Amino acid sequence: MASLSLLAAVGEVGGDFFKERTSDTLPCQAKPNEVFCFDWAKDNIDRFGTPTVQHFELVVISVLLGFALAFALALFAHRQTWLRPPLLAATGVLYTIPSLAFFFLLLPLTGLGKNTAIIALAAYTLQIIYRNTMLGLDNVSGAVKDAAKGMGLTDRQILWRIELPLAIPEIVAGLRIAVVSTVAIATLAVFIGGGGLGTQIYGSGNLTFPTSIFIALAIVMVMALVLDAGLLAVQRLTTPWRRARAS
């Protein structure tokens, strides 16, 4: 979690979310040891609507972008095997950059706002999606590819009709990890003006009054679970053969 000094440092670029709380927070602030203030939650639940939508957009756009890029790289490296070590290294390096540092490194290039957040978040998904796509393609049995080739499928047909469908479980597994971690990391987008549920977490008053943090975290977790379940459902629907076993 970000330190106080960091919060102060980014406070000026962070936009209006560090504003002092309005008086409607008073009932619980009167009781300082209260962990969760239901009255406040009831009165303020609508302020989470826009950040939730923003957060969802950040996640979906970032993962889609990351998927498109990582998928293309994987298909390329699938044929051009010499590309594999450098691509793995490059995506790996991106993955090791601390998230906040990445955001601020991008600032001079892309400025404040959603786009910077999306670029950084997408970059984080590259490694996991790329690796899993490669893994899925590599896991397709040589016998199946040999049979396909011997039956007269072209390389392109083998890729799209045989290898990729069979790689769906691994690809979706990568997407699930990417989505869940992006939902979490996207809370940091607030520091470069990217919006999202981070706005409701890193507010200055939250250290003594954490109700807003709890609500935002709950939304984050539910969003992660729902997206994860959605992807799992997609996988189930697209891979009926995986559930078919000898009777």
Add this chain to the structure above:
Amino acid sequence: MNESPQASSVRYEGATKCYPGAAEPAVDQLTLEVPAGEICVLVGPSGCGKTTAMRMVNRTVEISEGDVLIGGQSVRDRDPAQLRREIGYVIQQIGLFPHRTINENIGAVPQLLGWKKDRIRARSAELLELIGLDPELGDRYPAQLSGGQQQRVGVARALAADPLVMLMDEPFGAIDPISRERLQNEFLRLQAEIRKTVLFVTHDIDEAIKIGDRIAVMREGGRVEQYATPAELLMAPANEFVEDFVGADRALKRLALMRVRDIDLWEAPLAFVGQATAEVRAKLASPAVEVPYPLLVDSERRPLGWLSERDLARDVVPERADSPLGPLLERDDVMRDALADLLQAQSQYAPVVDHRGRIAGVLSVEIISEFLGSPAAKGDEQPATERPHG
């Protein structure tokens, strides 16, 4: 599809495969012709280039030098993918598409060829029936079938578009011995119907002898040491390598190529129920009779049992024989199996019946051992046998 069997000859013309960096070619100047509708088995130890040679036909291995002609046309002039759709391809690991149903697997090549859905479905049902599987299995996935069923589907898939040539790379190699025997028999029965030109790769000489119309024995370096029919190979191995590869038991293997009807049987002295035993005893006394006991048969000449001295001491032949019949052979039995039956029953001889169960003669261990010791078994004479299939 059986009205117009479709098959082409395959001809290797000095076909050579050199892999980059390899000192010796994997296949060296291979020249042989497989007539249309015949099974040619490429057999040899591992590393002899048999699979490489087979794969030249559908260009999954590119030919370095020389050529392969299918029905007179060079495969080198063809687009590889187009060419492969006309050639059935069966491999040891089967390689069914796990994400496609059985029907979709069988329909894979027809789909590539642009067949209509109805036609593909009908073809799949027809083939499932042909290979002895319930067409209802067509909607299952490969993982829901047993290994033997999957291998049958692999063969059906290769046959789907009625190919000119079939390539089979150790198709039964990963199957347990009992199922393998059955699959071999089924395949031979199938082949008798469809009459494809088949290139069949195996390292198992027994399988080669059983399956092949012709056998090419290969050795390291991709050279063919002998290309001959199974009988020729067993009777007259071209050199020491072939002799070693065929094995010391080649006389016994010859028996696997013969049926009981191919050999001259002994005549059995027959005894009918109610017949006077004096007549039977007179028959036994004839010098032409080689079996010392009379065989009791019913009015349809179906064997019932062997009569003993005690039976013959009566006036008329009884309804039941003193000695049980023992093993009963059929004219269509494979000789090797017949010998095994005799040995198993510790019996010197056994009656042989025709397909209606009527007595045809008596086969004895003596007949077989005389045959094995005769010039015919050693290869100085033409074998008088028709090949038993299945």
